[in-house]
Amino acid sequence: xxxxxxxxxxxxxxxxxxxxxxxxxxxxxxxxxxxxxxxxxxxxxxxxxxxxxxxxxxxxxxxxxxxxxxxxxxxxxxxxxxxxxxxxxxxxxxxxxxxxxxxxxxxxxxxxxxxxxxxxxxxxxxxxxxxxxxxxxxxxxxxxxxxxxxxxxxxxxxxxxxxxxxxxxxxxxxxxxxxxxxxxxxxxxxxxxxxxxxxxxxxxxxxxxxxxxxxxxxxxxxxxxxxxxxxxxxxxxxxxxxxxxxxxxxxxxxxxxxxxxxxxxxxxxxxxxxxxxxxxxxxxxxxxxxxxxxxxxxxxxxxxxxxxxxxxxxxxxxxxxxxxxxxxxxxxxxxxxxxxxxxxx
Amino acid sequence: xxxxxxxxxxxxxxxxxxxxxxxxxxxxxxxxxxxxxxxxxxxxxxxxxxxxxxxxxxxxxxxxxxxxxxxxxxxxxxxxxxxxxxxxxxxxxxxxxxxxxxxxxxxxxxxxxxxxxxxxxxxxxxxxxxxxxxxxxxxxxxxxxxxxxxxxxxxxxxxxxxxxxxxxxxxxxxxxxxxxxxxxxxxxxxxxxxxxxxxxxxxxxxxxxxxxxxxxxxxxxxxxxxxxxxxxxxxxxxxxxxxxxxxxxxxxxxxxxxxxxxxxxxxxxxxxxxxxxxxxxxxxxxxxxxxxxxxxxxxxxxxxxxxxxxxxxxxxxxxxxxxxxxxxxxxxxxxxxxxxxxxxx
Numbered sequence: 001x002x003x004x005x006x007x008x009x010x011x012x013x014x015x016x017x018x019x020x021x022x023x024x025x026x027x028x029x030x031x032x033x034x035x036x037x038x039x040x041x042x043x044x045x046x047x048x049x050x051x052x053x054x055x056x057x058x059x060x061x062x063x064x065x066x067x068x069x070x071x072x073x074x075x076x077x078x079x080x081x082x083x084x085x086x087x088x089x090x091x092x093x094x095x096x097x098x099x100x101x102x103x104x105x106x107x108x109x110x111x112x113x114x115x116x117x118x119x120x121x122x123x124x125x126x127x128x129x130x131x132x133x134x135x136x137x138x139x140x141x142x143x144x145x146x147x148x149x150x151x152x153x154x155x156x157x158x159x160x161x162x163x164x165x166x167x168x169x170x171x172x173x174x175x176x177x178x179x180x181x182x183x184x185x186x187x188x189x190x191x192x193x194x195x196x197x198x199x200x201x202x203x204x205x206x207x208x209x210x211x212x213x214x215x216x217x218x219x220x221x222x223x224x225x226x227x228x229x230x231x232x233x234x235x236x237x238x239x240x241x242x243x244x245x246x247x248x249x250x251x252x253x254x255x256x257x258x259x260x261x262x263x264x265x266x267x268x269x270x271x272x273x274x275x276x277x278x279x280x281x282x283x284x285x286x287x288x289x290x291x292x293x294x295x296x297x298x299x300x301x302x303x304x305x306x307x308x309x310x311x312x313x314x315x316x317x318x319x320x321x322x323x324x325x326x327x328x329x330x331x332x333x334x335x336x337x338x339x340x341x342x343x344x345x
Numbered sequence: 346x347x348x349x350x351x352x353x354x355x356x357x358x359x360x361x362x363x364x365x366x367x368x369x370x371x372x373x374x375x376x377x378x379x380x381x382x383x384x385x386x387x388x389x390x391x392x393x394x395x396x397x398x399x400x401x402x403x404x405x406x407x408x409x410x411x412x413x414x415x416x417x418x419x420x421x422x423x424x425x426x427x428x429x430x431x432x433x434x435x436x437x438x439x440x441x442x443x444x445x446x447x448x449x450x451x452x453x454x455x456x457x458x459x460x461x462x463x464x465x466x467x468x469x470x471x472x473x474x475x476x477x478x479x480x481x482x483x484x485x486x487x488x489x490x491x492x493x494x495x496x497x498x499x500x501x502x503x504x505x506x507x508x509x510x511x512x513x514x515x516x517x518x519x520x521x522x523x524x525x526x527x528x529x530x531x532x533x534x535x536x537x538x539x540x541x542x543x544x545x546x547x548x549x550x551x552x553x554x555x556x557x558x559x560x561x562x563x564x565x566x567x568x569x570x571x572x573x574x575x576x577x578x579x580x581x582x583x584x585x586x587x588x589x590x591x592x593x594x595x596x597x598x599x600x601x602x603x604x605x606x607x608x609x610x611x612x613x614x615x616x617x618x619x620x621x622x623x624x625x626x627x628x629x630x631x632x633x634x635x636x637x638x639x640x641x642x643x644x645x646x647x648x649x650x651x652x653x654x655x656x657x658x659x660x661x662x663x664x665x666x667x668x669x670x671x672x673x674x675x676x677x678x679x680x681x682x683x684x685x686x687x688x689x690x
Contacts, residue, residue, distance in 0.1 A: 039689040058453035058592055059419035059513070061521045071416045073495065073512055074404035075462040079502045108403035117420040119508050124690050150418065155689045157424045159503055163464050165510035167418050168404070176406045247403055344384040344500050345469050 034131065035124030039154050045132040046118070050139035052148035054115065060150035062115055065169045072168040072176070074105035080160035088204045089226045091130045094162065095137025096227040102166035103145060104230050104248040104303035110177040110239030111170040113232075115150040116142055118164055121157030134162065137227070145232045174239055181245035182264035182308040188321035189243070189313040191234045191305045193224060194253055195277060195292065198299025199284045200225030206288055218284050228303050234316055238307050241314035246307035252300035252341025257321075257329045260306070267326030268308075269333060274320045297331070297338040379476065380469030384499050390477040391463070395484035397493035399460065405495035407460055410514040417513040417521070419450035425505035433549045434571045436475045439507065440482020441572040447511035448490060449575050449593040449648035455522035455584030456515040458577075460495040461487055463509055466502030479507065482572070490577045519584055526590035527609035527653040533666035534588070534658040536579045536650045538569060539598055540622060540637065543644025544629045545570030551633055563629050573648050579661055583652050586659035591652035597645035597686025602666075602674045605651070612671030613653075614678060619665045642676070642683040 034042050047055060054060045065071065076098070078084060084094050103113040118138060120131065131154075138149055147166075170176055182188075200221040203211065211218055230248075238246060245264055247256050253270075261268045277285070277292035285292035308323050329336065379387050392400060399405045410416065421443070423429060429439050448458040463483060465476065476499075483494055492511075515521055527533075545566040548556065556563055575593075583591060590609055592601050598615075606613045622630070622637035630637035653668050674681065 034690045037690075042690070057521070057523050058450040059417045059456070059511070061454060061456075061515055062416040062418070064413070064415050065410075068409070070409050071407040071512060072404045073407065073418075073460065073462055073510070075464045075496060075498055075508070075510055077464040077466050077498050077500050077502075077506075077508065079466050079500055081503075082501060105403040109406060111404070111406075115418065117418055117510055119420045119422045119510075121422050121424050121506050151420060153420055153422045153508075155422050155424055156427060157422075157504060157506065158426075159506070161422075161466050161502065161504070161506045163420070163422065163498075163508040163510075165418070165420055165462055165508075166404070167416060167512065170406055176402070178402050345379045345382075345387070 030129050032128050033124060034122055034126045034128060037128055042128055042131055043154055045128055046135040046152070049132060050135040050142070050149040052150050054148060054150040060115065060117070062150065062167065066171045068172060070170045072106050072109050072111040072170050073165060074102050075163065075165040076101045078162045088209060091133025092137035092140070093226040095134035096141045098162050098164045099138050099141040100228050100230060100303055101250070102164045103147070104250070106166050106168035107230065107235030108177065108246045108248045108305060109170060110235050110246065111168040112236050113145045113147045113166050113168040115147055115167045116164055118149055118152040118162070120154050121159070121161040123158060123160065124156055126160065177235065177239050177243055177246035177307060179245060179247055179260045179263035182260055182266050182323050183244065183310065184266055184323055184325045186244070186308040186310045186323040187313065187319045188257070188268055188270065188323060189307050189309055189317040190320045191317045192230060192302060194249060194275065194302055194304050195281050195295035195299045196221050196224035197228055197301040198295035199281050199292070202288055202290065202295070203284060215287055218280065221280060221284055224302065228301065230303050230305070231316065234305055238305065238314045238317065242311035243307040243309045243314060246305060249302045249304040249306055250300050252298040254297050254329055254336050254339045255300070255341030256306060261327060261329055265327065267324045268321055268329045269324060270321035270329065270331045271319070272332040274318065294338045297336050298340050300341055375474050377473050378469060379467055379471045379473060382473055387473055387476055388499055390473055391480040391497070394477060395480040395487070395494040397495050399493060399495040405460065405462070407495070407512065411516045413518060414514045414516045417451050417454050417456040417515050418510060419447050420508065420510040421446045423507045433554060436478025437482035437485070438571040440479035441486045443507050443509045444483050444486040445573050445575060445648055446595070447509045448492070449595070451511050451513035452575065452580030453522065453591045453593045453650060454515060455580050455591065456513040457581050458490045458492045458511050458513040460492055460512045461509055463494055463497040463507070465499050466504070466506040467499070468503060468505065469501055471505065522580065522584050522588055522591035522652065524590060524592055524605050524608035527605055527611050527668050528589065528655065529611055529668055529670045531589065531653040531655045531668040532658065532664045533602070533613055533615065533668060534652050534654055534662040535665045536662045537575060537647060539594060539620065539647055539649050540626055540640035540644045541566050541569035542573055542646040543640035544626050544637065547633055547635065547640070548629060560632055563625065566625060566629055569647065573646065575648050575650070576661065579650055583650065583659045583662065587656035588652040588654045588659060591650060594647045594649040594651055595645050597643040599642050599674055599681050599684045600645070600686030601651060606672060606674055610672065612669045613666055613674045614669060615666035615674065615676045616664070617677040619663065639683045642681050643685050645686055
C-alpha cells in the first residue's frame with residue numbers, strides 16, 4: 001500500500017489535456033520507467049502512437065452516430081499474472097488482446113465498435129516502452145475497425161491492471177443480437193477458430209514462447225492466445241443477414257452456448273463433425289499428450305462469434321449445430337465430455 | 346501472482362447473463378467472501394442492488410439518444426491504498442465516489458450521464474457485502490442522474506481496483522464544453538464547494554474517521570472527501586446558459602484552471618475574495634494548524650464544475666475570476682501560493 005499521504009487529491013487524466021502541457025515535454029528513452037518520466041510524459045507516449053482528435057477533454061465526445069443508432073458499451077479488465085504474463089506476451093499483444101476482447105463483445109451485439117477507453121494501473125517501475133507497446137497494439141487492432149482510442153486514465157498501482165471499455169454504434173431498426181433470440185428450428189453458426197487460444201495457452205504452459213524444434217508451425221496457436229483475431233464487421237454482417245442471437249466464444253464453447261440456450265429457453269445440439277479439431281490442434285495435442293476436444297469444447301478466449309439463424313449461414317460463418325425445443329447443450333445428442341469453462345474465483 | 350494454470354481461458358462477465366444461471370443461486374451471508382460464493386453469486390449481489398434492464402448481454406445497448414445527440418464517454422480507475430482506504434471509506438462511499446468522479450467528467454462537457462459500467466478486480470477474500478456496498482453506492486448516486494449500471498466485469502486480483510466508465514449524451518447543436526472555449530473578457534464561474542475534499546483528507550490523515558470531541562461538526566468535510574457530491578444536471582444547465590469552456594476541480598483548482606487556460610490560450614485571474622476559505626475550512630485548518638488556502642488552491646477532488654462565460658453566471662454558479670489575454674493563472678493578480686496538484690507517479 002502506498003503512503004496515505006500519496007493518496008492526496010484525485011486523479012482524472014485526460015490525455016490530451018496533459019499532452020498540451022508542452023513545457024514539460026521530455027524525450028523518453030527505452031530504459032525509463034513511469035516513475036522516471038511521470039504520468040504526463042507516459043500519456044504522451046500513449047497518445048503519440050494511439051492518437052485521436054477525439055481525445056482531449058474531461059470526456060470524449062464521439063461523432064454523431066448514424067440516424068436511428070443506439071450506443072453499445074462493454075468493459076473488461078485484464079490483470080497481470082491472471083490474464084497475461086509479460087514472459088509470454090509482448091506489450092503489443094497485450095494491447096491487441098485487450099481491444100479484441102471488448103470489440104468482440106460489441107460485435108456480438110451486431111454493432112460496430114467505434115471507440116475505446118484505456119485505463120491502466122501500473123507500478124512505478126513499469127518501463128515506458130512497455131506502456132507504449134500496449135498503446136501500439138491497441139492502435140493497430142483498433143485501426144482495423146476504424147475505431148480510435150479516445151480517452152483513458154493512468155494511475156500508480158502495485159499491480160498491473162488494464163481496463164478497456166469499448167463503445168460502438170448499433171444502426172438501423174433491426175434488434176440487437178441478444179442472447180435470448182435463439183429459436184427452435186434454427187441452426188447454430190460460428191465465425192472464426194475454436195480451441196486455438198486454449199491450445200496456445202497449453203503450449204505456453206509447457207514450453208513458454210520457445211516451441212521445441214520441429215514444432216514451430218504450432219506458433220499460430222500461441223498467437224491465437226496472445227493476440228486473438230476477429231474479422232472486423234462480422235457481427236454487423238451477421239445481423240444484416242438474419243442472425244437472431246449471438247455471443248462470442250470467450251468462456252468456453254459449451255459454456256457460452258449454454259448461456260445462449262438458457263436465455264433463449266431452447267436446446268442446442270452441436271455437431272461433432274463440424275467441430276472436429278483441426279489438424280493444428282491435433283498436432284499440438286499429440287505433442288502435449290492431451291485431448292484436443294477439451295480445447296474446442298471448454299477452451300474459450302477465441303472470441304469466435306457464435307450465433308443462431310433460420311436463414312443461410314452468413315458469409316464467413318459455418319454451421320456447427322441446430323437449435324431445438326428443450327434446454328441445455330449436447331454434442332451429437334450426448335452430454336459433452338468437456339463442459340467446464342472459466343470461473344474467476 | 347496466481348498460478349498460471351488459473352489463467353486458463355478468458356473472462357467476459359456479462360452480469361445478467363450470469364444472473365440467468367438460476368440453478369446456481371445461493372444465499373449470500375454477511376461473512377462470505379468472493380472466493381466462497383464465486384463470481385456469479387457476487388455479480389447477482391451487484392445486479393440485485395444496481396439493477397438495469399439494459400444489463401444482460403455481451404454488451405449493453407443504450408436507449409436511443411435524442412435526435413442530434415452525440416455520445417460522451419469517460420473512464421477512471423480507483424486503486425485501494427491510493428485512491429481510497431477501507432478504514433476511511435465505507436463501501437457505499439467508495440461506490441459513490443467512483444461514480445461521481447466519472448459523471449463529473451461527463452457533466453463537464455455539458456452532457457448528461459446516462460449509464461455506467463463497473464469493472465472490479467478484487468482479492469478472493471473480499472467480503473461479498475463489501476462488493477454489494479460498492480454497488481449500493483453506485484446505484485444511489487446513479488439514480489440522481491437517472492443513470493443506470495448497465496454492465497461490468499469482475500475478476501480476481503491481488504489488489505482491489507475499481508474502474509468506472511461513464512457514458513452520457515450531449516443533445517442539441519451547441520458545442521460541447523471543451524477546455525479550449527475560454528475567451529478573454531469572460532468571467533470564471535464555479536458550482537460547488539472548493540477545498541472541502543482536501544480538508545476532509547487532512548482530517549482523516551490526522552484522526553481517521555473519529556473526529557475529536559467538539560469537532561464533530563467538521564464531518565461534512567470528511568464526507569466531501571469520501572463521497573463527493575455534484576448537483577446533477579449543472580453541466581447541462583451551464584451549456585444551455587452560455588458557458589463556453591468547462592472542467593471539474595479534480596486535480597486542484599489552480600492546476601485545473603491552468604489546463605483550461607493553456608488549452609484556450611488565455612490568462613485567468615482568480616478572485617481571492619470569491620475563493621476565501623469558508624468557515625468550516627478555517628475551523629479545520631485551525632484544528633490541524635495549517636493553511637486552508639492550500640486546500641482551496643491545490644486540493645482538488647471536489648469535482649466542482651469550473652467554467653467560463655460571457656453571460657451571467659448560470660443558476661447555481663458564482664463568479665470566481667476573470668479571463669484576460671495572456672497565459673497562466675494568477676490569484677488577485679499575483680502568483681498563487683499553492684499551485685501543485687495531483688501527479689500519479
